[in-house]
Amino acid sequence: MSDKPRVQQDLAQELAELLLTITSIPSSLSFLKGFWITTVREWNGIDRLRMDKYYMLVRRFVNASFRLLIRAQWDNSALQNYTSILTSEGGPLCPTDIRVPAGLTFHLAEIYLEELEKAVSASDSPVLTPILGLLSPFISLAAHTPMNTTYKHLEESLFRPLLAGLRSRTSNPARASGHEYPIVLSNACADAPDAGSPMAPSTLREAMLQKLFAIASAEDTRDSNRRKMYALYKTALEEDEDYVG
Template identity: 55%
Template sequence: MTASTSSALPLGKYLASTEKKTRDKAIKILSTFLSDPSQDAIPRSEMIKLWKGIFYCFWMSDKPLVQQALASELAEIVLTITTTTSALTFLSGFWETIVREWNGIDRLRMDKYYMLVRRFVNASFRLLIREDWDARYVEEYNKILSREGGPLNPTDTRVPSSLPFHLSDIYLEELDKAMKTSSKDSDISPTPLKPLLIPFFRLAARTNASTTSKHLQSTLIQPLLSSFSSSSEEPGDLRSKKRRRLNSGSDGEEPLYPSINANSCFDEPTSSSLSCPVLKQKILKEIFKIAGEPESRDSNRRRLYALWKEEKDDDDDDV
């Protein structure tokens, strides 16, 4: 096997080999090939074939430390690919494969695939941060997640509900981690929350599954809004002591999503970061707007309107 011959890169049988040494060598060749600027971009059809091999390469991995190392190595490929467009094609192949194969993952392997998804979400954010949240790339990334066959598509019944559940569980946590990691090396542009969150807001509004809408609200939307409220409160404000405790775990602990709270904007990453109260009001306004769209289901609309009213009333009480 060599990395210099063909853009088709026929590594499938090596990636899915029963021999760990063969699989490891195939991953190294793959990483070298994809990071070589002299190679042409892999066509989508070939990328899908390639990802089937990668999926089963990870399937064959055993022992927690081996799985963790391989998950990290695969996700880091996103950041070594020469062009951002090609990196997004690689991510597209990942998500298409994950959605297609998800229902076939057995219970004993599910945790390691949850970990793989987490690693790729983090790498995706670091890629977008590296590109200063370029609107073109953020839009393309959202299309990958929200299109038919994507994990956040609200109408595609083939998407397993556990995927958007898991994404909503980890999304803000991994965004905050990626921001913290990237800011260690250099100053980073403020994170534009609106384009990153709209796929979740639309899924919460349009999904046919009330359990999905409720889960997104309880694990992503409400924690984010609570973190904004907690960060904007005075330390001695007893009226919101309970809310701070729920948000941070106990008094005195660092609040959720400190990097998001410290360096985010609403839409344009070229603008300055906004204060938490301003971000909260803008996010609530966007939720209200999306809930009112014709595509939103009535039951979801009522739920989101109730959330909007509750959060607005809380803010009014704190004034």
């Protein structure tokens, strides 16, 4: 990629837009899979002084991926294929692939909801967004990663901000800040976008906590991660009790 910022931005956008130019959803997702496999494989060889342009490229692909899924009306098969791409070997959220660079995983966690907010906001009409389905790769990674730093980053960059945003919208919707993904959380459901109407923030928060608890309770969850996920669940319940009290 060129060192000129505008050229970098234009090229990154053009590459990501190929996901939407391809007319077949399965073919688009195959292209996306190739992007992630290549990115994971080559990431550690990128010159650190040029890393910002590749962070931008990843951001553009994440955004285009969401717009592709929105165009597919969050088709269940497409969504499952998408999450599988992220979590399978060669994907950026695969917990068993030692080639996955932590920096790439961290970056993806940091921008994920931000780019989802942008993609949903750009839609011509309100989009019912299956937020828990989209989060499932991160929850799975949190359960299975052997890296304490990875778990900590997922909790601090993704789970806690989202739970806080849902709680804020529950306790005082008028004061919910722009950093809490207002468009996404106003049009969110758990896993089934054909449900017809958005879930109330309190209901969605409860569903997210139940999903965290269920995956933490799974037999194949790492014991150390299970304890951390239980602690997150317990803290969130205590916050809810304090609010009700």
